[in-house]
Amino acid sequence: MTEKASILLLNGPNLNTLGRREPAIYGSASLADIEAAATRRAGALGATLTAMQSNAEHELVERIQAAADDGTDALIVNAGAFTHTSIAIRDALTYTALPFWDVHISNVFARESFREFSYLSDIAVGVIVGCGPVGYELALEAAIAHLRPHA
């Protein structure tokens, strides 16, 4: 790892609509709000954060593949509905061999049963579910603690 931990924050389909999408479930923060808060928190913790959102599975796969070679130390991933469907995203994350944290804003275990299955949770270092947008910052703290266990 370089001096500063480099974290990649990835959001999948429909998360670009946060703030307007089912606010009773996902809250009122926009994705821009969430990315700005995470960027501030990363800076305060001495890390750098790069954020990317896509509605397209192949773009997420390509960004994850690139993370294997671009100096990324860890990923925070909310793959949205692809969490429950995408072997391709699982395979890309396995390929990078980078530690990642699987984040869900809502409590997926308190919703429809199809949201309980995840292709990502068992290969994640940690899973943060149902904590709202602050879950991204909790994942960031966990990732940085993992990368710097003695700091």
Ligand code: DQA
């Ligand atoms: C989500 C939960 C998924 O089931 C859903 O498809 C999403 C958002 C969450 O953050 O709670 O798009 O990942």
